[in-house]
Amino acid sequence: MEQRADRFTALSRRIWEIAEISFEEYQSSELLASELRGAGFQIKTNIGGMPTAFIASWGSGKPVIAILGEYDALPGLRQDAIPEKRPIGMLGSGHGCGHNLLGTASAFAAITIKEHLQASALKGTIRFYGCPAEENGSGKVHLGRAGVFDDCHVALTWHPDDRNEPGVKTTLxxxxxxxxxxxxxxxxxxxxxxxxxxxxxxxxxxxxxxxxxxxxxxxxxxxxxxxxxxxxxxxxxxxxxxxxxxxxxxxxxxxxxxxxxxxxxxxxxxxxxxxxxxxxxxxxANVLPNDTLAALSSANMRSVGGVLYDAAETEFAQKLRALLPQEGLPDLNIAARVQPVQEGVTFWSTDVGDVSWRIPTGEIRAATFVPGVAPHTWQSTACAGMGIGQKGMLVAAKTIALTGIDLFLQPVLVDEARKSFDRRRNGRSYVSKLPPDAKPRVKFPPK
Ligand SMILES: [Zn+2]
Ligand SMILES: [Zn+2]
CATH class of the missing domain: 3.30.70.360 (Alpha-Beta Plaits)
Incomplete structure (x- = not known):
C-alpha cells in the first residue's frame, strides 16, 4: 500500500478539487468507480434510485464484506490548502468533512483486500459501496431501503477526525x-x-x-x-x-x-x-458500536501507527492552531498516537448509523485534521487537501485493509461480530422516522 500511496493521494486530491455536494457527485463517484473497475471489480451504478450511488464487487460466496465510502462535499466551504482563510472563488463547495479522503481510503482498502484474496485463493466477496449524499440526503438510508446490505455480513468504514480512534463510541x-x-x-x-x-x-x-x-x-x-x-x-x-x-x-x-x-x-x-x-x-439512527470489530481495528491501527508530520506539516499545523481558541486545545502529538477503545458519544450524526442497525458495522476515525480542528470548517477543508489529511487517509486505508483481511482469514470473527451486534442491539430494532415513501432528493446533471 505504501508503494501505491501516491496514486491514491492524487485521487483524493482530484476529488477535493472537484468538491461536488450531495447528490451532485457525478465526477467524484465516476473517479472512484473507474479506479475499482480498473482493479477488476464489477460495477453496478444507479442504486436505490440514486444516480451517484454504486456498488463495486469482486469474488463470490461468503463472507460478504462491505467497505463504505463517501465523496460528497459541503456548500460554502471552498478553501485553499493553506493555513490561512482563503476561499477559492465565492461561496463554492469544499471538502470540510474530508469525504474526498473517506471514499478514496475505502476504495484503496477494498482494492488491497481483493488483491490479497486473489493471491491467497481465499473465499468470499469484497464490495465497495459508493454512498452519496451523506451530508444532506441520508444516502445510506435509501441504500438500506433498496436492500443492498441484506446479504452482507459485516460493514467497515471510517471517518476523518483530529485523532486516531478505533472506538466503540455512538453518535446522535x-x-x-x-x-x-x-x-x-x-x-x-x-x-x-x-x-x-x-x-x-x-x-x-x-x-x-x-x-x-x-x-x-x-x-x-x-x-x-x-x-x-x-x-x-x-x-x-x-x-x-x-x-x-x-x-x-x-x-x-x-x-x-x-x-x-x-x-x-x-x-x-x-x-x-x-x-x-x-x-x-x-x-x-445513532451508530450501534461493535466490540469485535473495534478490538480488531484497534490491534490493526496500533500496528499501522498514527500520523507523523514532517517539518513543513508541523509548521502548517502550528499556524492553523494559532488561529484556534487556545482553551482546551488538544496536544499536537495526539495525531501520532492511537486512542484506546472507549465508550462514549461523538456529538455528530452519520447515516452509517442506519447501516449499523442492519449489519455489524465497524467505524474507525483517523487523524486527518490537525488536532483541535473541527470538521465542517475552512481549516478542515485545508487539511483534507494536503499532506496531513492524506497521511491520515493512509492510516485509515491500511487499518481497514488489515481488518478486512482478518475477517476473510478467520471467518469465526464474522460470527463474533454478529454476536456483538445482537448483544448491543438487545432485542431493539430501529425504525427510521424518514417516511417509507420518501424518495432521495436526487439532482440530475444539466443536459
Ligand atoms: Zn460532515
Ligand atoms: Zn462526514
Missing part, C-alpha cells in the same frame, strides 16, 4: 423537518387586522422550542433557522418556514422530544390562526 440519532406555516397576507398598515402572519407562527414556535430546551435531557441538541420569513416589511407574511433538527444518542428518547417539538409547532399555528404543514427532511 436525529430527525429534521421543514415546518411550513401559511396565513393570510394583508396590507400591514391599512388592514393589519385582516392578516394572519405565518412569521408570527414561526416566532412563537421558535420561542416555545427555546423554552423546551431547558426541559430536555442534557445530551439533546436542537438547532434551527428561519428559511423564509416573508418578503416585504409592509406585507403581513402569508408564508414562513422554519427548518429544525433535533438529536439525541438514544432513539426512543429522541422520539419523545420530537413529539414535544411538534406541539411547539402546533402551538404556533393555533395562536396565530395559520396552518401548519410538516415535511420530514431527514432522520438518522
Amino acid at each position: 440519532a436525529n430527525v429534521g423537518g421543514y415546518f411550513r406555516f401559511r396565513g393570510t397576507a394583508a396590507h400591514a398598515a391599512r388592514a393589519p387586522e385582516k392578516g394572519r402572519s405565518a412569521l408570527d407562527a414561526v416566532m412563537l414556535m421558535s420561542h416555545a422550542v427555546e423554552m423546551l430546551r431547558e426541559h430536555v435531557p442534557a445530551e439533546t441538541r436542537i438547532h434551527f433557522f428561519v428559511a423564509n420569513g416573508g418578503s416585504a416589511e409592509n406585507v403581513v407574511p402569508e408564508f414562513s418556514e422554519l427548518r429544525l433538527i433535533v438529536r439525541h444518542p438514544d432513539a426512543p428518547t429522541l422520539d419523545g422530544i420530537w413529539k414535544r417539538i411538534l406541539k411547539c409547532a402546533e402551538a404556533g399555528a393555533l395562536a396565530t390562526e395559520t396552518t401548519l404543514e410538516l415535511e420530514i427532511s431527514g432522520s438518522l
Whole structure:
C-alpha cells in the first residue's frame, strides 16, 4: 500500500478539487468507480434510485464484506490548502468533512483486500459501496431501503477526525423537518387586522422550542433557522418556514422530544390562526458500536501507527492552531498516537448509523485534521487537501485493509461480530422516522 500511496493521494486530491455536494457527485463517484473497475471489480451504478450511488464487487460466496465510502462535499466551504482563510472563488463547495479522503481510503482498502484474496485463493466477496449524499440526503438510508446490505455480513468504514480512534463510541440519532406555516397576507398598515402572519407562527414556535430546551435531557441538541420569513416589511407574511433538527444518542428518547417539538409547532399555528404543514427532511439512527470489530481495528491501527508530520506539516499545523481558541486545545502529538477503545458519544450524526442497525458495522476515525480542528470548517477543508489529511487517509486505508483481511482469514470473527451486534442491539430494532415513501432528493446533471 505504501508503494501505491501516491496514486491514491492524487485521487483524493482530484476529488477535493472537484468538491461536488450531495447528490451532485457525478465526477467524484465516476473517479472512484473507474479506479475499482480498473482493479477488476464489477460495477453496478444507479442504486436505490440514486444516480451517484454504486456498488463495486469482486469474488463470490461468503463472507460478504462491505467497505463504505463517501465523496460528497459541503456548500460554502471552498478553501485553499493553506493555513490561512482563503476561499477559492465565492461561496463554492469544499471538502470540510474530508469525504474526498473517506471514499478514496475505502476504495484503496477494498482494492488491497481483493488483491490479497486473489493471491491467497481465499473465499468470499469484497464490495465497495459508493454512498452519496451523506451530508444532506441520508444516502445510506435509501441504500438500506433498496436492500443492498441484506446479504452482507459485516460493514467497515471510517471517518476523518483530529485523532486516531478505533472506538466503540455512538453518535446522535436525529430527525429534521421543514415546518411550513401559511396565513393570510394583508396590507400591514391599512388592514393589519385582516392578516394572519405565518412569521408570527414561526416566532412563537421558535420561542416555545427555546423554552423546551431547558426541559430536555442534557445530551439533546436542537438547532434551527428561519428559511423564509416573508418578503416585504409592509406585507403581513402569508408564508414562513422554519427548518429544525433535533438529536439525541438514544432513539426512543429522541422520539419523545420530537413529539414535544411538534406541539411547539402546533402551538404556533393555533395562536396565530395559520396552518401548519410538516415535511420530514431527514432522520438518522445513532451508530450501534461493535466490540469485535473495534478490538480488531484497534490491534490493526496500533500496528499501522498514527500520523507523523514532517517539518513543513508541523509548521502548517502550528499556524492553523494559532488561529484556534487556545482553551482546551488538544496536544499536537495526539495525531501520532492511537486512542484506546472507549465508550462514549461523538456529538455528530452519520447515516452509517442506519447501516449499523442492519449489519455489524465497524467505524474507525483517523487523524486527518490537525488536532483541535473541527470538521465542517475552512481549516478542515485545508487539511483534507494536503499532506496531513492524506497521511491520515493512509492510516485509515491500511487499518481497514488489515481488518478486512482478518475477517476473510478467520471467518469465526464474522460470527463474533454478529454476536456483538445482537448483544448491543438487545432485542431493539430501529425504525427510521424518514417516511417509507420518501424518495432521495436526487439532482440530475444539466443536459
Ligand atoms: Zn460532515
Ligand atoms: Zn462526514
